[in-house]
Amino acid sequence: MSTDDESFHPLGQEWETELEGMLDETEYDSDLGMQMAQDAMRVTKGELSEAEFHEKYHDDVMDEFGVDDRPTEAAYEQSQEESSGAMGRMLSAFDGDGDESRRDVMKKMGVGAAAVGLGAWGTVDDSQPSLGISQEGDNDEGDGDFQWGMAIDLERCDGCLSCVEACAEENNLDQGVNWMYVLEYDEPREGTPENSRNRLVRPCQHCTDAPCEKVCPTTARHTRDSDGLVLTDYDVCIGCRYCQVACPYGVNYFQWDEPDITTDEIAEQADDMGMGGDHMVDERDRWVDSRAPRGTMSKCTMCPTRQDAGMGDDRVGTTACQEACPPDAINFGNMRDDTSDPQVYASNPSRGRTLSLLSVGDEFTESLEEDLDGEDDDLESVLDATSLDEDTLGLLLAIEITAETEMAAGDGTIAGYEEDVQNALEVLSDHGLDLESEEVLSELGLADAPGETELDDEDENGDDENGEEEENGEEDEEEDEDEFDGPDVDAAQNLLEAFAGVPSSNFRLLEDMGTNPNVVYLGNEPGPNAEQREPTGSGVAYENISYQRADGDRVQLVDNRKDVLDEKTVGDTGLNLGGW
Structure with a gap:
């Protein structure tokens, strides 16, 4: 661990001290955990290679755990092959014995048997590929073209906590285990009103290069090759909590006691929803979803049950938090697809x-068809006959004009809104209103009015650059009008920005650390002096929200895990957000 006064952890010295005290409560080596976490962050920053990291801690990890299955093993072996021409030493500590799970083998070796989760669901996939290492051919979908992630518009977040409630309810989380978390912070700066509300929505960032995975000795914390989700296999997790120290974002929770909800109750709930037992095991039969069992780590999963179609095809590409957010501040999808919801939203937030604010739907389109029946097809008649006004129609057309990519396939929120807009405009076009005409576009402020465009090399009096009057001015004006080349994209964009505003920033948390987080934020970027605000009963008020679990009980949300577990785990209090 660093002996410098400055903390190695982005969340500050107080957080680092709490983490060290947390490790002291486990049966594992606290100093080793702190040192590995510090160096794992050095790896993501490019200051230490994965091969060097693996070699540096291999002997200590073997002595402490009896096994070293960290994903950095592949990098180490490759470096040995390149340097010596040999195959490199094999660091695999054991092979599975028949039908025995890896957890059972670890028990025989005396590796944290008392802290191992009591999972009875699923089997362990020993061939799971490692994060950050090229795994060609490991998975038909593992070609780097898919990565689930989010775009979160912090200026749209109203602090209602619907996302936190939905996550806790769907995953049957114990009180205080907030996989999704909304915090408020103060940022002292000139011109900031005292009652201003700066909010940060914090799910797991599902980093492409996650430090938490690098320190896990058992492959419990791993990245799913098919879609980049960073998950915890509860059957393999031994509860060493090294991942909690190595996470720069503070998203991990340790399950101290038996969970409030049993696996039988989760399975019964899943049956009622048509899922069977799949709300716990994923498509690989690894137990990575829903609440954690005793003695293991948990965090936001970005809903693998949904992504594996365990809740139906219509919920693939959704999360519980995104689906529950009233202002559509959370947009979920494939971060490597320019047509996905988060990429489309982040590319043009206004x-x-x-799209969200208008939320044109089927009912609106149907009412347009009814209202226009038998009416004239000019703009004035259309506006008089329907609930449309010039401003709304202008915004609908501006959305169409500023589309940069083809609409994404599927049922994404933004894609759905775009389809609704297209359907509404199609009704107007089918009625006979020429939405591409210069007359209509200019009336809506999306093109210059006919005759406003100046003639080339002429002043407003019709004289050419030498002051000589054009003989055929009228004829030239007609030619100029014939050159109308469609709507003004800049005018359309200005219309959207005037209506919906422009976020003050676009950022990813701790992007300079090299973790490659897959959540992009819009607006409200915390500065170097940001400090979490203590709950005051206003704004984000956890005490006003409750959620229902599988046993039927309603549970009040809690802002601080310590309030529930009496200092047994690190809660989300007093974060110094200066590094964010």
Whole structure:
């Protein structure tokens, strides 16, 4: 561990001290955990290679755990092959014995048997690929073209906590285990009103290069090759909590006691929803979803049950938090697809906000068809006959005009809104209103009015650059009008920005650390002096929200895990957000 006064952890010295005290409560080596976490962050920053990291701690990890299955093993072996021409030493500590699970083998070796989760669901996939190492051919979908992630518009977040409630309810979380977390912070700076509300929505960032995975000795914390989700296999987790120390974002929770909800109750709930037992095991039969068993780590999963179609095809590409967010501040999808919801939203937030705020739906389209029946097809008649006004129609057309990519396939929120807008505009076009005409576009402020465009090399009096009057001015004006080349994209964008605003920033948390987080934020970027605000009963008020678990009980949300477990785990209090 660093002996410098400055903390190695981005969340500050107080957080680091709490983490060290937390490790002291386990049966594992606290100093080793702190040192590995510090160096894992050095690896993501490019200051230490994965091969060097693996070699540096291999002997200590073997002595402490009896096994070293960290994903950095592949990098170490490759470096040995390249340097010596040999195959490199094999660091695999054991092979499975028949039908025995890895957890059972670890028990025989005396590796944290008392802290191992009591999982009875699923089997362990020993061939799970490692994060950050090229795994060609490991998975038909593992070609780097898919990565689940989010775009979160912090300026749209109203602090209602619907996302936290939905996550806790769907995953049957114990009180205080907030996989999704919304915090408020103060940022002293000139011109900031005292009652201003800066909010940060914090799920797991599902980093492409996650430090938490690098320190896990058992492959419990791993990245799913098919879609980049960073998950915890509860059957393999031994509860050493090294991942909690190595996470720069503070998203991990340790399950001290038996969970309030049994696996039987989760399975019964899943049956009622048509899922069977799949709300716990994923498509690989690894137990990575729903609440954690005793003695293991848990965090936001980005809903693998949904992504594996365990809740139906219509919920693939959704999460519980995204689905529950009233202002559509959370957009979920494939971060490597330019047509996905988060990428479309982040590329033009004003447009995404407008789509959400208008939220044109089937009922609106149907009412347009009814209202227009038998009416004239000019703009004035259409506006008089329907609930449309010039401003709304202008925004609908601006959305269409500023589309940069083809609409994403599937049932994404933004994609759905775009389809609704297209359907509404199609009704107007089918009625006979020419939405591409210069007359209509200019009336809506999306093109210059006919005759406003100046003639080339002429002043407003019709004289050419030498002051000589054109003989055929009228004829030239007609030619100029014939050159109308469609809507003004800049005018359309200005219309969207005037209506929905422009976020003050676009950022990823701790991007300079090299973790490659897969959550992009819009607006409200915390500065170097940001400090979490203590709950005051206003704004984000956890005490006003409750959620229902599988046993039927309603449980009040709690802002601080310590309030529930009496200092047994690190809660989300007093974060110094200066590094964010």
